[in-house]
């Protein structure tokens with residue numbers, strides 16, 4: 001059974017989680033608590049954690065629109081997770097492959113710097129699609145909302161600017177299979193306020209990543 005989930009990061013304190021069309025999602029959350037501790041991970045319909053298992057590192061292809069000057073910050077964001085797991089979890093490649101203009105399911109893992117963004121989702125700073133079969137994640141696509149947000153590396157210009165490293169740490173957490181947290185300090189909180197830096201993994205984040213990697 002193939003499943004997928006779209007996870008977003010939003011400015012608003014609303015639930016920004018969205019479940020995409022999937023087969024029989026009905027009582028997934030309820031069932032999920034039965035089989036295996038979630039440990040901060042998304043779970044399948046049987047309550048098992050989904051992750052990349054042994055298929056690490058995950059190779060993510062950068063869309064041509066992803067700014068070259070922001071490649072280092074993407075690697076820096078990945079390094080937080082690498083360092084915590086004690087292994088290399090991500091590889092990033094520039095590819096000649098023609099990638100779709102917007103993130104979509106196509107068997108390729110991608111990072112999109114997207115100019116195209118639906119107005120109904122304009123509060124979402126970023127969005128990660130995750131696809132799995134059984135407990136095995138087999139594709140993930142990250143999209144950064146470059147239409148409605150401006151980003152900063154060190155100092156924001158306006159109170160609405162998004163700290164890019166913090167956003168990338170969060171989205172890469174989703175790529176690894178992590179879900180939103182709300183009860184413990186975590187980089188996986190669903191809300192990242194403008195002009196705020198949240199670029200340090202917490203104790204909970206470090207414990208979480210060790211559950212699967």
Ligand SMILES: [Zn+2]
Nearest residue numbers: 007008009190
């Ligand atoms: Zn999120």
